Amino acid sequence: MTAIQIPETRESAADIARLRRQLARQETVLEITRSFAAAPTLEQLLLAVAEQTCAAVNADRTTFFLVDEKSNELWSKSASNLEIKEIRIPKGVGMAGHVAVSGEVLNVQNCYEHPIWSKGMGPKIDEQTGYTTRTMLVMPVKAGSGRIIGVFQIINRLHPDGRLAGRNDPTWPVFTDEDVEFMESIAASAAIAVQNAYLIERTKDMFASTVQVLATTLDRRNPETAGHSKRVSLITEILARRMGLSPLEIEKLRYAGLLHDVGKIGVPEAVLTKAGKLTDEEFGQIKRHAATTREILDQIEFLEGYEDIPRVAGQHHEKLSGKGYPLGEVGDDITLGGRLLAVADIYDALRQRRVYKPAMSIEQALSILHSDLDRGDLDPKAVALLEQCLDEIEAACEPLRPTDEPVETPNGANPHTPPPAANGAGGGAPSSSPQTPAPATAPSPARS
Numbered sequence: 001m002t003a004i005q006i007p008e009t010r011e012s013a014a015d016i017a018r019l020r021r022q023l024a025r026q027e028t029v030l031e032i033t034r035s036f037a038a039a040p041t042l043e044q045l046l047l048a049v050a051e052q053t054c055a056a057v058n059a060d061r062t063t064f065f066l067v068d069e070k071s072n073e074l075w076s077k078s079a080s081n082l083e084i085k086e087i088r089i090p091k092g093v094g095m096a097g098h099v100a101v102s103g104e105v106l107n108v109q110n111c112y113e114h115p116i117w118s119k120g121m122g123p124k125i126d127e128q129t130g131y132t133t134r135t136m137l138v139m140p141v142k143a144g145s146g147r148i149i150g151v152f153q154i155i156n157r158l159h160p161d162g163r164l165a166g167r168n169d170p171t172w173p174v175f176t177d178e179d180v181e182f183m184e185s186i187a188a189s190a191a192i193a194v195q196n197a198y199l200i201e202r203t204k205d206m207f208a209s210t211v212q213v214l215a216t217t218l219d220r221r222n223p224e225t226a227g228h229s230k231r232v233s234l235i236t237e238i239l240a241r242r243m244g245l246s247p248l249e250i251e252k253l254r255y256a257g258l259l260h261d262v263g264k265i266g267v268p269e270a271v272l273t274k275a276g277k278l279t280d281e282e283f284g285q286i287k288r289h290a291a292t293t294r295e296i297l298d299q300i301e302f303l304e305g306y307e308d309i310p311r312v313a314g315q316h317h318e319k320l321s322g323k324g325y326p327l328g329e330v331g332d333d334i335t336l337g338g339r340l341l342a343v344a345d346i347y348d349a350l351r352q353r354r355v356y357k358p359a360m361s362i363e364q365a366l367s368i369l370h371s372d373l374d375r376g377d378l379d380p381k382a383v384a385l386l387e388q389c390l391d392e393i394e395a396a397c398e399p400l401r402p403t404d405e406p407v408e409t410p411n412g413a414n415p416h417t418p419p420p421a422a423n424g425a426g427g428g429a430p431s432s433s434p435q436t437p438a439p440a441t442a443p444s445p446a447r448s
């Protein structure tokens, strides 16, 4: 490539310097746009925008306000001293509030001479804090439709060496037309990022409320299992936290817990609430719910990163030994989430009174979990975690258990509950979940 020869005149040298500055600023805009896109939440986006803008125009402070149409306010988050605070101001009030209504750009060289700022709270705050607000650039952030969705408030341009001018300093650097132009580019990309963040948050909220409704519908169908999905979700979340899983994994398991029994919608009411022994066919119907959970959830378009919820939820009756259902998956085929869910599900089913069995004490429930462990059905790490977190689990689940639950005696034994040895199907080792129909003489194990 041949370099373009530019004659060395005073004018062209100034032009080159200006072009270089423009190029550098375009690169900065690109970089800032990229960082906006990478902010995982709206809160982090607000902080990132404020921080990047400050650095980009060499200013001392920046606040990026968003318009809250519902409350007719501007709101923002500011980070100081490792604390994140929410700021709210009514639309129309102060410099940012004024711009949110008028849509104009305010480039103020001396705030103390500006009619809005000087009559507002600004001078008083400066007096209290000892800070001097002098120059200010306030500009609207508009959506593609022209609607004002936010406001930038940039305070005090710094000297080129990064120094903040003092109150009595004769020369104060001011924001230039180039700064305004530059901020317009940043505002355009901030507007897109904010709208995307809003859209993602709304989609997540809609998804979360849909899951809640599904879980509540299921739990309400049978008062005996009321709260089971929520408790399993809570227990799984506690186990996942203790295990140190990522926030995304924890959130996924919370959803999988809420949805794990959604397939019970396909099981006849009479079978679900039957007090006596179940026939082979009835057991088959109950066991089918795990596959139905997977089938139902497979039809949901999950957000990116949440796609394996159907698989995890559908595995809650699988056993490491391969004797579980619906697929009889073995060992590593069962996801970590599926293993945690299985332990949480069995524990809660044992701890809750059902029409076919009384609630078990914590000790009895643990004893049955250990029998399952000895058979190689459950993940030893998941059971150990549950034992470590018992206090937290019980405290979280207790408010969600039906109020007519039998009360435990002080030593932990439940007077309404038969000893574990008497609870096993067919007189063998006690089992937490059915492989075969329960014999007529023995109480049924938990149908989780």
Ligand SMILES: [Fe+2]
Pocket: 260, 261, 289, 290, 316, 317, 345, 448
């Ligand atoms: Fe289940």
